[in-house]
Amino acid sequence: MSSLIIKLIAIPVVLILSALFFPGVHFEDYWQIAVVAITLAVLGVPLEYFVLRRGVLWISVFIDVLVSWILVYYASNFQWEASMTWYGALLTSVLLGVLEYVTHRFLLATHRAHSEPV
Incomplete structure (x- = not known):
């Protein structure tokens, strides 16, 4: 739950x-950003559940960057008057990867990673 709140x-x-x-990153309105953010958060939490565990931090961040690259590109371009190039999506996903790295470190340090044994 804390991961979803952080992401949102x-x-x-x-x-x-x-x-x-x-x-190459253009949003006409803030609701378009909200749609992309909710899409990324809702799909990112289950991805963390299956991938994130101790010892595979960088692999999970790399997978998050790849998935967010694709999701950001398509979720943005499916909206009216919003546009994103592949390069803009890559830069955005790398920035999201930094966020994911910090979030994953926090979740692992506080033992809140879903797939980590208690």
């Missing part, structure tokens, strides 16, 4: 920063 707060911030600073 932090992913929109990352998307807004990406839209402001990265070329």
